[in-house]
Amino acid sequence: AQRVTQPEKLLSVFKGAPVELKCNYSYSGSPELFWYVQYSRQRLQLLLRHISRESIKGFTADLNKGETSFHLKKPFAQEEDSAMYYCALNAGNQFYFGTGTSLTVIP
């Protein structure tokens, strides 16, 4: 069975502090993983895809197949990073979303 786990429902950090949002997955095939972000009153939008190994808005995420993890990291959190973050797994056109982590960056 395919599954995505985000263990933290809520996460609060101070502005300027490092932030890490955890994501673990379970998938028998070769995973295709994404991070999506939903800002208040905005549509769900793609933040990162593992395959392109990019850094967007200071965020990075590395796929660790040994630990089956795809944690999202940013060295210095900003207030505008406050949002809901979803980790997602693509299993052959079927996307599985984690339960989401609500990040609050405290000024």
Place this chain on the structure above:
Amino acid sequence: DTEVTQTPKHLVMGMTNKKSLKCEQHMGHRAMYWYKQKAKKPPELMFVYSYEKLSINESVPSRFSPECPNSSLLNLHLHALQPEDSALYLCASSHGLAATYNEQFFGPGTRLTVL
């Protein structure tokens, strides 16, 4: 055009009404999706269309009926809904299988209230 559009933005309907939600994309994507999202919850997959054919139905009640008239359009027909069906309905699209980048692009959603 790199957006997924959805109409209407808001919909209020009674349990005996028939209504439709519409979704459109002009990115040449061949996979389209309907999701249901309750407040502070992740999107729940309802249907997947791949190359205009229904490929996945996640055991959705028959009061929800999807339709894909062409590769750019996706409809969701609603009939005899229940109050618990009130939610944000999201449409998404992606390139489809065998694409290098297969992330989903989401519409803004239709906020549905069933009275």
